[in-house]
Amino acid sequence: xxxxxxxxxxxxxxxxxxxxxxxxxxxxxxxxxxxxxxxxxxxxxxxxxxxxxxxxxxxxxxxxxxxxxxxxxxxxxxxxxxxxxxxxxxxxxxxxxxxxxxxxxxxxxxxxxxxxxxxxxxxxxxxxxxxxxxxxxxxxxxxxxxxxxxxxxxxxxxxxxxxxxxxxxxxxxxxxxxxxxxxxxxxxxxxxxxxxxxxxxxxxxxxxxxxxxxxxxxxxxxxxxxxxxxxxxxxxxxxxxxxxxxxxxxxxxxxxxxxxxxxxxxxxxxxxxxxxxxxxxxxxxxxxxxxxxxxxxxxxxxxxxxxxxxxxxxxxxxxxxxxxxxxxxxxxxxxxxxxxxxxxxxxxxxxxxxxxxxxxxxxxxxxxxxxxxxxxxxxxxxxxxxxxxxxxxxxxxxxxxxxxxxxxxxxxxxxxxxxxxxxxxxxxxxxxxxxxxxxxxxxxxxxxxxxxxxxxxxxxxxxxxxxxxxxxxxxxxxxxxxxxxxxxxxxxxxxxxxxxxxxxxxxxxxxxxxxxxxxxxxxxxxxxxxxxxxxxxxxxxxxxxxxxxxxxxxxxxxxxxxxxxxxxxxxxxxxxxxxxxxxxxxxxxxxxxxxxxxxxxxxxxxxxxxxxxxxxxxxxxxxxxx
Numbered sequence: 262x263x264x265x266x267x268x269x270x271x272x273x274x275x276x277x278x279x280x281x282x283x284x285x286x287x288x289x290x291x292x293x294x295x296x297x298x299x300x301x302x303x304x305x306x307x308x309x310x311x312x313x314x315x316x317x318x319x320x321x322x323x324x325x326x327x328x329x330x331x332x333x334x335x336x337x338x339x340x341x342x343x344x345x346x347x348x349x350x351x352x353x354x355x356x357x358x359x360x361x362x363x364x365x366x367x368x369x370x371x372x373x374x375x376x377x378x379x380x381x382x383x384x385x386x387x388x389x390x391x392x393x394x395x396x397x398x399x400x401x402x403x404x405x406x407x408x409x410x411x412x413x414x415x416x417x418x419x420x421x422x423x424x425x426x427x428x429x430x431x432x433x434x435x436x437x438x439x440x441x442x443x444x445x446x447x448x449x450x451x452x453x454x455x456x457x458x459x460x461x462x463x464x465x466x467x468x469x470x471x472x473x474x475x476x477x478x479x480x481x482x483x484x485x486x487x488x489x490x491x492x493x494x495x496x497x498x499x500x501x502x503x504x505x506x507x508x509x510x511x512x513x514x515x516x517x518x519x520x521x522x523x524x525x526x527x528x529x530x531x532x533x534x535x536x537x538x539x540x541x542x543x544x545x546x547x548x549x550x551x552x553x554x555x556x557x558x559x560x561x562x563x564x565x566x567x568x569x570x571x572x573x574x575x576x577x578x579x580x581x582x583x584x585x586x587x588x589x590x591x592x593x594x595x596x597x598x599x600x601x602x603x604x605x606x607x608x609x610x611x612x613x614x615x616x617x618x619x620x621x622x623x624x625x626x627x628x629x630x631x632x633x634x635x636x637x638x639x640x641x642x643x644x645x646x647x648x649x650x651x652x653x654x655x656x657x658x659x660x661x662x663x664x665x666x667x668x669x670x671x672x673x674x675x676x677x678x679x680x681x682x683x684x685x686x687x688x689x690x691x692x693x694x695x696x697x698x699x700x701x702x703x704x705x706x707x708x709x710x711x712x713x714x715x716x717x718x719x720x721x722x723x724x725x726x727x728x729x730x731x732x733x734x735x736x737x738x739x740x741x742x743x744x745x746x747x748x749x750x751x752x753x754x755x756x757x758x759x760x761x762x763x764x765x766x767x768x769x770x771x772x773x774x775x776x777x778x779x780x781x782x783x784x785x786x787x788x789x790x791x792x793x794x795x796x797x798x799x800x801x802x803x804x805x806x807x808x809x810x811x812x813x814x815x816x817x818x819x820x821x822x823x824x825x826x827x828x829x830x831x832x833x834x835x836x837x838x839x840x841x842x843x844x845x846x847x848x849x850x851x852x853x854x855x856x857x858x859x860x861x862x863x864x865x866x867x868x869x870x871x872x873x874x875x876x877x878x879x880x881x882x883x884x885x886x887x
Contacts, residue, residue, distance in 0.1 A: 271330050272311045278304040283335040284345045287328040287357075294353035295328050296557070299346040301593075303333050321557050323796065324357045339596040340603070347570045359533075359567050360554045368404050369396035369547075372417075372464060378425060378445045378453055379460045380418035381408055394580075395467050396547040397539075413503040414474070415463040416444025417456065468541055515543040515618055521584035523614065524568060525626025527634045529808070530784045531555055531799045534634035535568055536626045540582070550629075552637050554799055566591035569611070573601060581605040586614045588623060647802050648691030654803035655749070658795055659788065661775050665749035666690055669720075671762075672753040672814035673703070673712045683716040684818035687747075688810055698817055710761035713752060717765035724771060747774060753811050755780035755794075756787050763789035779807045837876075837883045844871060848880075859884045 283303045287296045287310075300306030310331075314322050336342050350358055373379050375391025383404045387394065398404045412419060420428075420435040420443045428435040428447035438448030446453045466474055482497035515521070525536040533553040539546050551571075553564070565587050573581055581601055591597065594611050601609035614623040652664040668688045673681065681703040687694040701719065703712045724746055750766070752758045759778040766772050777795075778787040785794035786807065797804040847869055852858040858866075858880075866877040 269311065269314075269325055269328075271328070273307070273331070278307050278333065279335055280304045281335040282337075282339050282342045283333050284342050284349060285331060285333040286349065286353075286355075287324065288330050288332070289327055290329040294349070294355045296324055296355050296357040297346055297349045297353065299339075299342040299593075301339055301342075303335070307331065307333070318557070320357075320796070320799075324557060339593055340599045343570070343593065343596050343600050347574050350570075351574065357557055359559070359564070361551055361571055368398050368401045369394045370398070370404050370408060370467070371395075372460060374460070376422075378418050378447070378456055380420065380422075380425075380445065381412070381463070382419075383408070393464055397549050398547060410503045411463060411467070412442070412444060414478075414500045415459050415466065416448075416450075417460050417463055418445025418447065419443045420445065420447060467546075515540060515622070519543045519584070520582040521586055522572070522582050523586040523619070523622055523626055524565070524572075524588070525623060525628070525630040526561070526564065526568065526588055527627060527630035528553075528555075528561070528564065529634070530781065531804070531808075532634060532637065533564060534630040534637060536629040536633065537572060538622065538626050540622075548629075550633055552633070561589045562591040565589060566593060566597065569597055569601075573604060576604070578605050581609060583607070583609060585609065585611045586619055586623060587611060588627065589613060648806075651691055651802035651806040654797075654801055655806065658786070658797060658801075658803055659749070659775060659777055661749070663748065665747070665775065667745065667747045668749045668751060668810060669747040670751040670753070670810040670814040671713060671716060671720075672811070672818045673709045673716070674815070674818035681712055682818055683712060684814050685716075685720060686810065686814045686817055688806075691806060693813060700817065709754065710757050713754075713758055714761045714765045717750070717762055718769060721765060721769035721771050724769070746771070749775045749777070751807060751810050751814075752776075752778045753781070753814055754778050754787075755785065759787045759789050777807075779811050781811070784808070837880055840876065840880065844869070847871070 280302050282299075282301050284297065284299045285303060285307060286294050289295055298306070310317075310321070310325050314326070317325065334345065336345060354360075368383055368385055369387065370381060371384050371386075371389055371392040371394050372381050373389060373392050375389075383401060396404065398407075408419070418425065420437045424435040424437070425445065425447045428438070428449075432449070434449045435443055435445075435447040437443035438445070438450070444450065444456070444459065446456050451459070462474070478497050478501045482494050482501065485491070485494035485497060519540060520542070521540045523538040523540060525538070527534050531554065533555065535551040535553060537549040537551070539548070551568075553568070555564075559567075569585065569587070569591075581604055585601070590611065590613055598609055598611050601611075614620045652666070655661070656664045666689060670686050670688070671683060673683045683701040683703055685699040685701070687697040699720075701716045703715060750762060752762045755778060759776065762776055762778070766774055766776060776789055779785070780787060780794070784797075784804065786797060786804075787794045797807075848858060848866075851869055852861060861881070863874070863877040863881045866872055866880055867874060872880075
């Protein structure tokens with residue numbers, strides 16, 4: 262058997278790569294760093310990149326073949342490898358590493374502790390020397406609202422440095438102090454030392470929502486009221502109301518002694534959205550959203566590793582919490598904990614939120630991340646310039662004679678071979694035409710390619726029957742069914758699905774319509790008759806558009822399938838005496854389908870609240886008699 266030739270020319274010789282922990286860099290012919298990675302065992306990790314090219318992930322293969330050399334640096338420990346990896350990624354900004362983009366520059370509340378009389382300000386600058394930050398806040402007005410409430414309880418300086426200097430030199434209160442908006446020494450109501458004590462209370466409250474302040478104010482209000490000093494009691498009452506208002510803006514989500522950062526992550530093959538909830542004193546004090554662009558295929562744990570490196574690589578010790586809650590643990594969780602402990606100066610735990618309130622909060626953060634990911638992907642297709650570029654890129658990538666102004670995308674959805682449905686979504690000029698979406702029922706089958714062939718054959722038949730291309734609505738007007746032929750058909754799937762669609766086009770005599778498929782696992786674009794897929798760059802507007810089409814077709818198919826399942830179970834169960842609509846919905850939520858309900862015993866049906874032995878027996882008898 263002949264020896265297999267090297268995968269790439271620069272592959273190191275056997276035994277040349279050490280087995281120590283370290284960091285490696287792939288470079289191109291010009292010396293640019295393409296990718297930086299770390300490994301507990303350099304030889305074992307790098308051998309994965311030099312496997313036969315055909316076995317590599319498409320995007321990993323592109324990185325390996327784009328590179329001209331690989332180099333590595335041995336370090337003493339896994340923690341040292343993590344630190345060096347972070348430093349090199351930050352220095353070289355390699356194009357094949359994950360790339361981050363904050364959704365916005367967030368506003369923070371800052372207290373300028375380095376000043377003689379610290380003041381509270383709203384800022385986006387995270388580099389004010391000696392400042393203590395709180396946030397980030399989603400909107401500027403949210404910071405101002407919080408400050409307005411806080412200075413009623415803890416009256417600290419709000420005026421500018423110029424106003425402060427002028428007031429202190431002249432002995433006349435600053436203008437904000439005259440109208441009750443500034444409580445610094447410049448208001449001539451407190452000394453510098455007294456003001457510093459109020460600032461410390463301000464920070465203590467914001468850092469943990471310390472309930473002792475509310476208790477103290479409540480006690481003082483009662484004392485003043487008992488002494489019939491109703492004016493003072495009213496002041497304390499107003500301060501208590503301000504504290505309640507601040508606390509109500511950030512409800513207690515975890516125990517009051519919890520300081521943690523919680524990361525919700527939603528991802529697809531090319532992108533991820535991260536929602537970081539900053540929890541201090543059990544309350545969500547800030548939320549930071551980040552979008553991640555992935556080039557290589559990385560696991561969920563690897564993504565968590567990269568996200569945490571990015572979140573804490575430049576963080577101040579005070580900004581690193583005791584707990585970091587993540588959806589999944591990276592392989593090097595112990596090294597990450599040691600790295601964070603070194604940066605914080607205290608112990609840090611990285612945990613998976615699995616149950617209770619932490620798990621519920623993680624679900625909320627993940628839901629926010631899913632919505633952010635959807636918005637990130639759809640925002641690109643809503644922009645006219647981006648849409649035009651997407652259509653031009655798609656024309657070039659697929660070798661089309663003209664830009665595909667009308668695109669139809671098809672997806673098949675089923676539940677273990679039952680409730681098979683297909684969806685057709687339509688995009689014109691890069692935007693969805695929801696009025697022309699269609700859904701199809703398909704005879705039950707587990708073969709997606711046959712289902713796709715059937716659906717496309719039915720759709721293409723209308724092109725040869727123009728008199729059937731419109732439906733009459735209730736007012737007798739003609740409503741277009743399939744307005745005109747698409748320039749491009751897209752199917753959800755890889756080579757088998759594309760070949761089935763090509764067969765339908767050929768049998769219908771419409772081979773003039775262009776065709777492609779997008780495979781979700783690798784985001785490959787398949788063309789009929791081709792042995793290898795088209796790999797579009799991750800930043801390609803054409804890829805964004807194809808993803809949007811595929812995701813929309815999948816969403817529409819799933820929605821239609823769920824409606825059918827709900828109708829099926831409701832029509833069957835409506836015949837059971839004593840079974841109302843509310844109980845039918847409860848049965849649907851619990852069992853999910855008629856087939857699952859048919860397999861249930863009367864005892865299992867009785868587990869639902871409000872279903873007794875007699876009703877459970879009637880439901881079981883009715884379903885088994887069919």
